[in-house]
Amino acid sequence: MKKFFVMGLGLSAVFAMTSCKSSESAYKKAYEKAKQQQVVATEQEPTQTQTTTQVEVTPVTPSTTTSTATNADVNTVRVQSENVTVVSGNGLKAYSVVCGSFSLKANAEGLQKTLSNAGYNAQIAYNEAKNMYRVVASTYDDKAAAVQSRNTLRGTYPDAWLLLSK
Structure with missing residues (x-):
């Protein structure tokens, strides 16, 4: 009984393997169909005539005016108040411009x-x-000097903010 079962299982495995078609031909057919669709799409696109025009470009010159913080600017700037201790440096005054915050001292x-x-x-x-x-x-x-410094630093450090030391 076991012999017939094992032989039947082996024959069905051989039959299953020989009846499978290679899927490579299916991929090839799909690739050829996609290529044909691409060719048809490019042929159906209307041809456009290209015209070239010369445009006079004026060079950009940097502004020579310096921005000063007005009273309105100073009053609307958000200041974060924190209790901090100086780890490295000479000491903090009332308003400080913070360019980065890190959980690791090395950073x-x-x-x-x-x-x-x-x-x-x-x-x-x-x-x-x-x-x-x-x-x-x-x-x-x-605060006005700190706001002006922060605005200048935001060119390089866009997330710069003001710290009010407690």
Whole structure:
């Protein structure tokens, strides 16, 4: 009984293998059909005549005016107040421009070095409540000067923000 069962299973496996067609031909047919559709689509597109016109381009010159923070700008700028301690630097004044916040001190030190190489007196402050290292590019006593510095730094660091030290 087992012999017939094993022989029947073997014959059905052989029969199943020989009756399968290669799927390669199906892929080839699908590829050829897609190529034909692509050729038909390109033939049906209307031909457009290309005309070239010369346009006079005026070079862009950088603006020489400096932006100053007006009282309206100063009053509407959002300032985040945090209790921070200086980890690296000379000390913070009332308003500071923060260019980056990191949970790892090594990342903060890397940005501090980049800012220092760019000519800023960069400092690192630590917010213990949020466990974040704040990289301060510049620090000021008055808000207007801090806003103007932040606006300048946003050209390079678009997420720069103001910190009010507690």
